[in-house]
Amino acid sequence: MILVTRLDGVQYYINPHQIESIEVKPDTTLYMLSGKYVIVKEKVPVILERIVEYRKQIGSFKNEE
Numbered sequence: 001m002i003l004v005t006r007l008d009g010v011q012y013y014i015n016p017h018q019i020e021s022i023e024v025k026p027d028t029t030l031y032m033l034s035g036k037y038v039i040v041k042e043k044v045p046v047i048l049e050r051i052v053e054y055r056k057q058i059g060s061f062k063n064e065e
Contacts, residue, residue, distance in 0.1 A: 001013035001014060001015055001016075001054070002014060002016050002047070002050040002051060002054050003050065004030070004038065004040040004041075004042055004047070005040055005041040005042060006038070006039065006040060006041070007027065007039055007040070007041060014030070014038065016050070016051040016054055016055075018032050018033050018034065019031070019032060019033075019051075020032060020033050022044055022047060024043075024044060027039045027040070027041075028040050028041070028042055028043060028044055028047065030047070
């Protein structure tokens with residue numbers, strides 16, 4: 001899970017495997033596979049960094065090393 005911050009300042013964790021796409025309009029919007037979306041304070045590079053770090057922790061990149 002990765003930590004994200006809603007625009008109202010509430011932090012929570014989201015499953016990055018459920019993110020279908022990310023859009024900036026102008027806030028960062030995460031579109032989920034469920035059809036829901038989440039608007040967060042973090043910029044796209046931060047979200048991508050957290051996803052990569054999470055995948056390293058769970059071993060998703062073992063075949064890519």
